[in-house]
Amino acid sequence: MKMLGGGTPAEALEGARDIVAEEAMEDPDLRAFARRVLSSDAAVTTKPRSKTSDPNNAFTAYHAFSCTVNRLRPYQTLAIARGDKEKVLSFKIQVGFGEKDDAARRVQERVGTAVEKKLSENVQHAPQTIGLWAQQRKTAIADGITRLLLPALEREWWKEAMDRAEQGSLETFATNLRSKLLQPPVKGKAVMAIDPGFKAGCKVAVVNATGEVLASKTVYPLRSAKDASATLSALLQEHACSAIALGNGHGSREAEHFIAAEVKAGRLPDTIRVTIVDEAGASVYSASEIAAKELSTMDVTERGAVSLARRVQDPLSELVKVDPKSLGVGLYQHDINAKHLEKQLRDVVEGAVNAVGVDLNTASPSLLQYIAGLHAGTASKIVAHRDTHGPFPSRASLSKVAGVGPKAFQQAAGFLRVYGSANPLDATSVHPESYKAAKALIKKVSGGAKQGAGLIPEGAQASADTRKEAQELGVGDATLNDILDALRHPDRDPRDTLLGIAPPTFRSGKALARDVG
Numbered sequence: 001m002k003m004l005g006g007g008t009p010a011e012a013l014e015g016a017r018d019i020v021a022e023e024a025m026e027d028p029d030l031r032a033f034a035r036r037v038l039s040s041d042a043a044v045t046t047k048p049r050s051k052t053s054d055p056n057n058a059f060t061a062y063h064a065f066s067c068t069v070n071r072l073r074p075y076q077t078l079a080i081a082r083g084d085k086e087k088v089l090s091f092k093i094q095v096g097f098g099e100k101d102d103a104a105r106r107v108q109e110r111v112g113t114a115v116e117k118k119l120s121e122n123v124q125h126a127p128q129t130i131g132l133w134a135q136q137r138k139t140a141i142a143d144g145i146t147r148l149l150l151p152a153l154e155r156e157w158w159k160e161a162m163d164r165a166e167q168g169s170l171e172t173f174a175t176n177l178r179s180k181l182l183q184p185p186v187k188g189k190a191v192m193a194i195d196p197g198f199k200a201g202c203k204v205a206v207v208n209a210t211g212e213v214l215a216s217k218t219v220y221p222l223r224s225a226k227d228a229s230a231t232l233s234a235l236l237q238e239h240a241c242s243a244i245a246l247g248n249g250h251g252s253r254e255a256e257h258f259i260a261a262e263v264k265a266g267r268l269p270d271t272i273r274v275t276i277v278d279e280a281g282a283s284v285y286s287a288s289e290i291a292a293k294e295l296s297t298m299d300v301t302e303r304g305a306v307s308l309a310r311r312v313q314d315p316l317s318e319l320v321k322v323d324p325k326s327l328g329v330g331l332y333q334h335d336i337n338a339k340h341l342e343k344q345l346r347d348v349v350e351g352a353v354n355a356v357g358v359d360l361n362t363a364s365p366s367l368l369q370y371i372a373g374l375h376a377g378t379a380s381k382i383v384a385h386r387d388t389h390g391p392f393p394s395r396a397s398l399s400k401v402a403g404v405g406p407k408a409f410q411q412a413a414g415f416l417r418v419y420g421s422a423n424p425l426d427a428t429s430v431h432p433e434s435y436k437a438a439k440a441l442i443k444k445v446s447g448g449a450k451q452g453a454g455l456i457p458e459g460a461q462a463s464a465d466t467r468k469e470a471q472e473l474g475v476g477d478a479t480l481n482d483i484l485d486a487l488r489h490p491d492r493d494p495r496d497t498l499l500g501i502a503p504p505t506f507r508s509g510k511a512l513a514r515d516v517g
Contacts, residue, residue, distance in 0.1 A: 017136060021144030024115055025152075034111050034149055035156075038095045042069045042157050046080055046091040059083045069093060069157045074172070077165035078332035085335075093154040107150065108142055115141050166336045170344045173330040177345055180278070180327060181352040184495045184503040185314045190214070190241040192232070193277070193309035196251035198222060204232065205305035206239050211313055213295065214239050216302050221258040229262040233269065242272050243506070245312045247304070249279040260512035270509035277308045277504075280328030281319070290321050290366060312504060316356060316495075321366045324349055353415070356494055357429060360398065360416040361391040373411025378403045392418055395426045424455060428486040437475045438483050445484075455487040 024030060046065040048054050054063070062083055067076065083089030095107050188209050195203040201220040208214055215235055219228035236242065246255055256276075262268040285291050286303040295303045310318040319327060324345035333341060353370040360382075368379035378401070385401045392398060395418050399409050414431035421427060423435075430438045442455055475483070495501070 013136060017140035017143060020137065020140040021148060024141060025144040025148040030115055031149070031153075033114060034145075035153060037110050037114075038107065038153065039070065039157065040068070041095050042093055042154070043067060043095075044069055044072065044080065044091055044093050044158075044161075046083070046089050049087060049090045054088045059088050062089055069161050072161050072165070074165035074168035075332060077161045078169065078335045081162065081165075082332065082335050093157055095150065095153075107145060111149075112138070112141050112145060115145070166340065169330060169332060169336055170340060173333055173341065174344055174348045176329040177324055177327060177348045178352060179501055180329070181316050181319055181349065182356070182495050182499050182501050183315045184501065185316075185493070186243065186312050186504065187314075187493075189243050189313070190239050191243045191245055191309040191312050192235060192239075192241050193245040193247070193305045193307075193312075194255055195247045195279070195282070195305040195308060196249060196255040198251050198254075200301065202228070202251070202255055203302050203305040204235065205302065205309055206235050206241055207306060207309045207313070208239070209313070211310045213298070213306055216298060216305070218302075221255065225258060225262060226267065228258070229265075229267040232262075233267060236269065236272065242269075243312065244272055244274045245277045245308050246274055247279040247282070247308050248276050252276065256512070257516070259509075260516045263509040264513035264516045268509065270513060272509040273506035274509070274512060275312065275504045275506045277311055278328065279304070279308065281322035281326040282307050284326040285322050288321070290364075316352060317358075317364065317367055320349060320353065320370060321364070355499070357415045357417050360395070360418050361386065371412050371415050373408040374404075378408065391420075394418055394421045394423060395432055424490065428455075428490040430483055430486050434475065434479065434483055437480075438487065441480075441483060442487060455490055 043066055046062045048059070048063050054060070059079065062080060065076075065080075080089060080091050084091055190206060190208050192204065192206045195205075197203065201218045204215075204217045204219055205213060206215045215238075217231055217235065219231050221228040244259070246252060246259070256274070259268060259272075259274060263270050263272070282304040285307050286300050291300075291303045291307075295306060298306070307318060307321075325333060325341065329345065350370045350372070353367060354372055358367050358371065365376065365379040365383050368374055368382055369376045371379075374382075381403050382398070382401050386392065395413050395416060398404055398413065398416065399406075404412070410433070414429060417428075418426040425432075425435050425438055428438075
């Protein structure tokens with residue numbers, strides 16, 4: 001029998017059921033109810049796409065993995081996403097555990113009944129058709145849940161998991177980068193760095209306390225330990241150096257064992273101190289234009305050791321020369337949105353540079369470009385002006401640089417230090433806009449006399465009169481406390497004590513020698 005407009009009764013019923021299913025599953029209240037009821041049971045399961053899809057066993061942990069979606073850790077979500085992208089893993093999200101049919105039945109029981117109840121509200125049918133309508137409605141709802149609702153919710157749950165993973169990873173990467181950049185520097189000491197290697201040998205560089213290269217050699221401990229230790233010993237003695245920075249790359253363990261054995265044998269002094277340095281990004285720096293300009297007479301393979309030594313002396317100044325994404329800040333950094341990652345890491349670098357401040361007369365363009373109000377162009381102009389006219393005598397002289405207008409000066413001045421300026425406040429974190437207040441405070445709390453290393457006595461506090469005077473000068477309590485702190489410790493590096501990041505760990509030659517069997 002044909003229906004009016006064509007088609008059989010069965011086809012007409014199927015079309016009606018499709019309409020009911022679509023309207024029901026698009027109802028926002030029903031979708032919200034389904035999410036609320038089912039989200040706690042939504043689980044992701046993974047398995048290899050085939051027996052040979054993971055030949056290197058890189059995703060062994062996910063060959064039979066199952067976890068509720070809302071408890072996935074960021075690294076797990078990103079690992080699954082990478083495995084799927086590389087066609088190693090397949091994954092699915094299913095509501096509830098167990099066989100698919102059992103899970104589907106439980107979903108129908110928890111959601112289908114509520115949907116059916118809502119659809120039947122205020123609907124009147126002839127007594128003889130109530131059963132038929134109920135049957136068709138139930139079939140439509142079951143189809144809508146399986147075909148429309150669950151796939152949509154599964155996509156939403158996975159997207160939310162990926163969003164959480166990205167946000168969590170960005171926060172982790174930011175923390176890792178901040179720790180690298182703000183590690184306390186090893187100041188005032190010459191450093192020897194060893195970039196370990198096997199066939200090509202170990203590249204050795206010695207830099208003085210300001211990072212200037214004093215010597216560069218290649219030693220081959222595997223060929224002749226005695227010759228290698230003789231070269232190292234001579235360099236250490238010639239340049240009065242006792243600190244050794246050892247790269248953590250391929251061959252690092254063997255190089256450390258070599259040093260320990262030579263100390264034990266008496267061929268290297270036991271007064272040396274050795275620290276392990278993260279090599280991430282060193283090769284990127286070595287091949288960069290910055291390195292070619294700074295170390296133009298050195299081979300690319302030798303520049304990495306210089307960078308390792310400088311990373312110990314001043315991690316912030318050296319690491320800003322490398323793209324933050326190359327610094328090894330996280331395992332899955334290439335699996336998240338590149339723009340989001342770049343912005344997050346740049347914000348961290350800017351925050352770190354501005355938290356520490358920089359010496360206007362020694363900072364590189366790589367460092368200056370991160371100062372508030374400056375960029376790569378103005379940073380280059382500042383260095384060019386410095387090279388042409390000599391050191392900046394004061395903060396105010398920065399305004400003579402083309403491109404550094406009043407607004408840029410206002411933003412940047414407080415983060416730039418000028419040591420040796422006629423105005424001692426130029427070497428502090430006090431902004432020029434607060435100089436008038438700072439000078440008044442110095443006079444108020446110390447009678448104008450310099451006290452020890454600070455510009456005011458160590459124990460100087462703001463009295464009620466001082467606070468009143470500061471308010472008259474337009475300085476609030478928070479700014480007043482910052483000014484006082486800067487005046488007490490004008491030369492303090494916040495990385496040393498204030499940021500809670502551990503300094504590099506050195507092991508003495510004696511301790512290394514004891515580990516040698």
